[in-house]
Amino acid sequence: MIELKNISKTYLMGSVEVKALDGVSLKIAPGEFVAIMGPSGSGKSTLMHILGLLDRPDTGEYFFEKKDLTKLSDEELAVVRNGLFGFIFQQFHLLPRLSALENVELPLIYGGKRYLKEKAKEKISMVGLTERQNHRPNELSGGQQQRVAIARSLINDPPVILADEPTGNLDSKSKEEIISILKELNREGKTVIIVTHEKEIAEHARRIIHTRDGRIISDEAVGSLPQEGGGALHAVPETGFFSQKIRKTGGAEFMDYFREALFAMITHKMRSILSILGVLIGVAAVIAMLAVGEGAKISIGQQLASLGSNLLIVRPGSSRVHGVALEAGAVTRFTLQDIAAIRNEGEGIKRASAYVSGRGQLVYGNKNWNTQVEGTDVEYAPIRASEPTVGKFFTAEDVRQRAKVAVLGMTVVRELFGGRNPVGETIKINRINFQVIGVLPEKGSGGFRDQDDTVVIPVTTAMYRLLGKLYLDSIYIEAEDEASAETATGSIESIIARQHRLNEKDDDSFQIRNMADIKNALESTTRTMSLLLGSVAAISLLVGGIGIMNIMLVSVTERTREIGLRKAIGANNHDIMVQFLIEAVLMSFLGGVMGVALGAGISTVITHFAGWAVKVSMSSILLATTFSLAVGVVFGLWPARQASLLDPITALRYE
Numbered sequence: 001m002i003e004l005k006n007i008s009k010t011y012l013m014g015s016v017e018v019k020a021l022d023g024v025s026l027k028i029a030p031g032e033f034v035a036i037m038g039p040s041g042s043g044k045s046t047l048m049h050i051l052g053l054l055d056r057p058d059t060g061e062y063f064f065e066k067k068d069l070t071k072l073s074d075e076e077l078a079v080v081r082n083g084l085f086g087f088i089f090q091q092f093h094l095l096p097r098l099s100a101l102e103n104v105e106l107p108l109i110y111g112g113k114r115y116l117k118e119k120a121k122e123k124i125s126m127v128g129l130t131e132r133q134n135h136r137p138n139e140l141s142g143g144q145q146q147r148v149a150i151a152r153s154l155i156n157d158p159p160v161i162l163a164d165e166p167t168g169n170l171d172s173k174s175k176e177e178i179i180s181i182l183k184e185l186n187r188e189g190k191t192v193i194i195v196t197h198e199k200e201i202a203e204h205a206r207r208i209i210h211t212r213d214g215r216i217i218s219d220e221a222v223g224s225l226p227q228e229g230g231g232a233l234h235a236v237p238e239t240g241f242f243s244q245k246i247r248k249t250g251g252a253e254f255m256d257y258f259r260e261a262l263f264a265m266i267t268h269k270m271r272s273i274l275s276i277l278g279v280l281i282g283v284a285a286v287i288a289m290l291a292v293g294e295g296a297k298i299s300i301g302q303q304l305a306s307l308g309s310n311l312l313i314v315r316p317g318s319s320r321v322h323g324v325a326l327e328a329g330a331v332t333r334f335t336l337q338d339i340a341a342i343r344n345e346g347e348g349i350k351r352a353s354a355y356v357s358g359r360g361q362l363v364y365g366n367k368n369w370n371t372q373v374e375g376t377d378v379e380y381a382p383i384r385a386s387e388p389t390v391g392k393f394f395t396a397e398d399v400r401q402r403a404k405v406a407v408l409g410m411t412v413v414r415e416l417f418g419g420r421n422p423v424g425e426t427i428k429i430n431r432i433n434f435q436v437i438g439v440l441p442e443k444g445s446g447g448f449r450d451q452d453d454t455v456v457i458p459v460t461t462a463m464y465r466l467l468g469k470l471y472l473d474s475i476y477i478e479a480e481d482e483a484s485a486e487t488a489t490g491s492i493e494s495i496i497a498r499q500h501r502l503n504e505k506d507d508d509s510f511q512i513r514n515m516a517d518i519k520n521a522l523e524s525t526t527r528t529m530s531l532l533l534g535s536v537a538a539i540s541l542l543v544g545g546i547g548i549m550n551i552m553l554v555s556v557t558e559r560t561r562e563i564g565l566r567k568a569i570g571a572n573n574h575d576i577m578v579q580f581l582i583e584a585v586l587m588s589f590l591g592g593v594m595g596v597a598l599g600a601g602i603s604t605v606i607t608h609f610a611g612w613a614v615k616v617s618m619s620s621i622l623l624a625t626t627f628s629l630a631v632g633v634v635f636g637l638w639p640a641r642q643a644s645l646l647d648p649i650t651a652l653r654y655e
Contacts, residue, residue, distance in 0.1 A: 036048060044211045404433060
């Protein structure tokens with residue numbers, strides 16, 4: 001059944017080479033009960049590990065049913081261990097977070113036979129632990145834990161049982177129970193191989209092999225041996241079958257990996273919470289910072305919208321005489337004729353409005369208020385998004401007749417009228433009576449000026465009745481669309497130059513400001529700030545990812561023996577890697593989800609207490625969540641890979 005030919009194995013202890021096995025050759029027939037004895041360091045455990053494919057020899061050949069297993073890949077060896085060998089360890093190697101029944105089921109998971117879990121109850125019953133099947137290992141005695149390990153070794157009905165010092169940690173009564181179970185298994189046709197240093201235990205076997213210094217020094221039969229070819233045989237599939245057919249039709253499923261990862265997180269709550277916390281803070285910071293940036297963008301957009309769309313402002317400039325700058329308008333003074341020319345001849349122009357301003361003292365009843373007085377044309381309202389919310393704007397006829405009508409800003413309304421409707425009331429502006437015909441929409445503050453602290457009256461009334469001005473302070477122009485702004489600017493320059501007979505040297509005699517340029521500059525600044533804030537927040541998320549990697553590396557170290565056990569019962573490198581990777585991604589995902597909620601909460605708090613405009617966008621949520629998952633994958637990949645590459649026997653020996 002099993003044949004070893006010239007097997008050698010050397011270990012490095014620092015810089016010293018220790019030859020654990022030296023040219024060992026051995027045959028074991030089906031149905032044998034073999035005991036391997038020898039002093040400490042004689043190589044008996046190494047021989048057991050090579051027999052069970054937990055370790056690879058440096059040289060020599062291993063045949064099972066005349067099939068060479070020496071050159072199988074790690075994936076194929078995992079399948080062989082799962083199906084053909086059952087392991088019983090001196091330290092039991094039961095997973096503490098699983099019940100006895102769940103420990104017995106473990107090999108079924110990696111063999112793709114979870115649907116056979118009723119079989120686990122049969123094996124538990126066979127070793128007499130039906131009433132204790134839902135207890136965890138720390139609730140069982142040593143003998144009971146070893147019986148659970150025996151049930152686990154039998155779950156896949158392997159032809160070979162390997163027991164490494166199965167009674168070493170047990171009392172006399174428990175020893176007898178375990179040996180009785182092993183002898184019964186051998187009578188049923190199982191090949192049983194045990195390693196022991198106790199002579200009374202070895203005497204139960206029918207063949208005793210003594211080792212010393214890595215060699216077999218004696219091999220004696222105690223009882224009758226089975227005939228070659230007898231016993232219940234399990235044929236080994238052809239090479240390649242293990243990694244192809246079995247893994248296609250069986251193997252652990254995603255939910256198995258997910259369940260194991262979730263159990264690991266629940267078992268180590270504090271470690272998991274700390275990992276989740278790092279990602280949570282990072283995601284919350286990203287969400288909050290992006291929300292602040294998006295809110296700033298919206299606020300700027302609202303303020304610019306209050307100025308009007310596609311807005312051009314023409315202002316008089318100043319000239320210089322011998323290096324001395326004169327006052328604005330010293331060269332060019334705009335008149336109502338300039339407005340008429342721009343309206344009639346301008347290209348790409350939709351609307352135009354004259355504009356003058358000054359200060360005025362308002363009186364209503366026993367209240368008075370000093371405010372900004374603006375004189376405009378009818379088209380000022382649509383140009384500057386100032387259509388009254390209550391009442392109406394003045395008409396072209398009002399402008400021609402220099403009518404004494406006024407439209408008030410909300411700040412003026414509050415100061416003079418409180419909460420009452422002012423439309424139809426009469427107020428005094430610089431001792432001149434004006435009738436209130438409308439209320440402007442509320443725009444809020446713009447820079448250091450309250451945009452609602454104003455009174456708008458017809459431009460002719462302001463110039464000739466109230467402020468005593470003969471010239472316009474500026475001209476507001478709305479281009480047909482954003483693309484027409486440049487065409488409109490050139491047209492306005494030509495018209496004003498012709499109207500005022502300006503030459504090329506007078507290029508500073510007036511200015512045309514394009515509010516679209518200011519808007520683009522502000523939006524660009526906002527985007528830059530949002531990117532900066534998001535980048536700073538992303539650093540904290542990166543730190544959280546590094547925290548996950550550190551925690552996972554610690555987890556790999558803490559669970560080294562668990563990894564060794566899983567590999568011994570059939571888990572391959574892929575199984576281990578996926579399980580640890582899912583654990584990292586799951587912690588990142590939970591941190592991401594909770595971080596989104598926290599970030600949204602922080603944004604609400606900022607809005608409530610600081611009064612800032614913030615907006616949590618779906619794109620920021622998707623970005624932060626995706627990034628958190630990427631953190632889990634990237635920073636979980638290295639620890640997962642480290643875990644998957646652990647050698648089974650090295651991991652089992654880890655202290």
